[in-house]
Amino acid sequence: QVQLVQSGAEVKKPGASVKVSCKVSGYTLTELSMHWVRQAPGKGLEWMGGFDPEDGETIYAQKFQGRVTMTEDTSTDTAYMELSSLRSEDTAVYYCATGQSPYYFDYWGQGTLVTVSS
Amino acid sequence: DIQMTQSPSSLSASVGDRVTITCRASQSISSYLNWYQQKPGKAPKLLIYAASSLQSGVPSRFSGSGSGTDFTLTISSLQPEDFATYYCQQSYSTPHSFGQGTKLEIK
Numbered sequence: 001q002v003q004l005v006q007s008g009a010e011v012k013k014p015g016a017s018v019k020v021s022c023k024v025s026g027y028t029l030t031e032l033s034m035h036w037v038r039q040a041p042g043k044g045l046e047w048m049g050g051f052d053p054e055d056g057e058t059i060y061a062q063k064f065q066g067r068v069t070m071t072e073d074t075s076t077d078t079a080y081m082e083l084s085s086l087r088s089e090d091t092a093v094y095y096c097a098t099g100q101s102p103y104y105f106d107y108w109g110q111g112t113l114v115t116v117s118s
Numbered sequence: 119d120i121q122m123t124q125s126p127s128s129l130s131a132s133v134g135d136r137v138t139i140t141c142r143a144s145q146s147i148s149s150y151l152n153w154y155q156q157k158p159g160k161a162p163k164l165l166i167y168a169a170s171s172l173q174s175g176v177p178s179r180f181s182g183s184g185s186g187t188d189f190t191l192t193i194s195s196l197q198p199e200d201f202a203t204y205y206c207q208q209s210y211s212t213p214h215s216f217g218q219g220t221k222l223e224i225k
Contacts, residue, residue, distance in 0.1 A: 050212075108162060
C-alpha cells in the first residue's frame with residue numbers, strides 16, 4: 001500500500017517560488033511514476049506533469065513549461081514540485097499522485113494549498 | 119493536446135436512480151480512460167481505469183464503458199455517499215488531461 005504525505009500549506013507573494021514535497025512510503029520512489037495535479041478553488045483538476053516511464057523522463061504540461069520543475073530524492077523517497085514566478089492564478093491545491101500502473105492514479109497525497117497573495 | 123469534454127456539467131438525481139455521465143475525447147484514446155470521484159476537501163479517488171476496469175474496493179454499482187472517443191460512467195443505483203464530483207481523465211498521451219467535471223447533486 002502506497003502512502004503519499006505532502007508538505008504543509010504555503011503563502012507566497014507574486015513573483016516568488018514554492019516547493020512542495022511528497023513523501024512516499026510503502027514503495028520506493030523508483031518503483032513509481034509520480035505526477036502532479038492542481039486544483040484552483042472551485043475549479044477542476046489540471047495535470048501539471050509527471051514521469052513518463054516509456055521515455056524515462058519527466059514531461060511537463062505546455063502551460064507550465066519553463067516555470068515548473070519536478071524532482072525526486074530517491075535516498076529519502078521524496079518527490080518535489082517547484083513552481084516559480086507565482087501569480088494569483090496559481091492559488092490552488094497541489095496534489096502528488098501515482099499508481100501501480102503509469103496509466104492511472106490510485107494513490108494521491110492529501111493536497112497542499114498554495115496561496116499567492118500580495 | 120487531447121481535449122476531454124464531460125456531460126452534463128451538473129446533474130440532480132435521487133437515491134436509487136440510475137445515472138450516466140458521458141466523456142468525449144477530441145481524438146481516439148483507445149481505452150486509456152479513467153474515472154475519479156472527488157468529495158469536497160478531499161483528494162480524488164480512482165473508480166474505473168482502462169475505461170471499464172473496476173478499481174479494487176469500489177462498489178460494483180459503478181461501471182464504465184466505451185473506447186475510441188466516447189465513454190460512459192454509470193452508477194446503477196445511487197447511494198447517499200455517491201453525491202460528489204466525477205472526472206474523466208485520458209492517459210493515452212501527455213498532457214494527461216481531465217474533463218471539466220460533473221457535479222452530482224441530490225434532488
